[in-house]
Amino acid sequence: MAFICLDIRCLCIFFMYTAFGYALSDTEINVNPPQDFQIVDPGYLGCLYFQWQPPLSLDDFKECTIEYELKYRNIGSEIWKTIITKNLHYKDGFDLNKGIEAKIHTLLPRKCANGSKVQSSWSEATYRIPPQGNPETKIQDMDCIYYNWEYLLCSWKAGMGVRLDDNYNLFYWYEGLDHALQCVDYIKVKGKNIGCRFPYLKSADYTDFYICVNGSSESKPIRASYFSFQLQNIVKPLPPEHLSVTMTSPNEINMKWSLPRGPIPPKCFIYEIEFTEDDITWVTTTVENQANITRTTNDSRQLCFIVRSKLNIYCADDGIWSEWTEENCWKGINDRWKKILMFFMLPLGFASVLVFLMSYLIL
């Protein structure tokens, strides 16, 4: 076995010598770094392109497909993202509140470099949108919610020290739009924009959604803020509807509800139920739109539950709980209560009929 392996290796080396012999000499094999390495901002508010040209003097490696190793990160982040590609471009999403740094080098495949790994020196590039205005002028507490997977709404608070003539503008972009669009339906307080109601967003989920809120001011510039998220991760569904509680056996309680209205598929929900038996409350979750519970005592008087919904992990990485529903109850009327009821209600009913008749007669 060992003999055969060795044999194959010899054969390979022999083959490489004949094929690329001219490139091999006593000097080391070198390759140049890619040329014109650039970070290009197409104005997509966070989606940036890297582009570069092949290295100089590639003639020695005509037979080879060279590869590039690209590394990049937001300045200040610990980890570099690493990509190996044969192309001359690459794109990814970034946080434009910070700068971006990237470096790239050429890789020669082993078969072109006498069996060893040869790489060039790095070409480097950085990019940063020149920050305007001082940081206090940025908006604060940006909050975006995709209501029921239908309507996106973002709201914010004005930064410190903004003046009367200042106002904020929101721009957004996602894959599929030619260019960044400005909000057309601002939420205003005293003429100032403090939020945006987005129009219908076609196929905007499961892709990065970028937002920039900058400002216009006559006196001093306003610092822009950049945000990015995926819409399915900020969905807040409507609460479930049509709650019901039924006793399926003396101690078994079945709680049921119907799906919230709207476009969210049934398999995307998780529900949280808060169940109260007299004074005891507990919470449980389920992915079905019903749940069974065994009551703890036979003479519990009141069984109530509320439920709320959220997207589950099969449809989104994250989500926002819906509001709770109204409480729905089953009121156990056991014998003792029946007696009490008979004792009080019957005479009371009789009395009110009497009062009614008498007032009618008097009138």
Ligand SMILES: *[C@@H]1O[C@H](CO)[C@@H](O)[C@H](O)[C@H]1NC(C)=O
């Ligand atoms: C090529 O590889 C052989 C054996 O591995 C080595 O002796 C030789 O020095 C190498 N040549 C170059 C140019 O690296």
Ligand SMILES: *[C@@H]1O[C@H](CO)[C@@H](O)[C@H](O)[C@H]1NC(C)=O
């Ligand atoms: C705000 O951002 C948009 C989109 O990038 C840009 O077109 C516009 O010029 C910016 N406005 C200001 C005042 O910087």
Ligand SMILES: *[C@@H]1O[C@H](CO)[C@@H](O)[C@H](O)[C@H]1NC(C)=O
């Ligand atoms: C609850 O009980 C009902 C009737 O006993 C049954 O049809 C249903 O599948 C049960 N639901 C769950 C979630 O176990």
Ligand SMILES: *[C@@H]1O[C@H](CO)[C@@H](O)[C@H](O)[C@H]1NC(C)=O
């Ligand atoms: C409830 O009553 C049934 C029969 O009426 C009995 O078998 C059961 O043990 C009781 N359960 C509790 C929790 O008291």
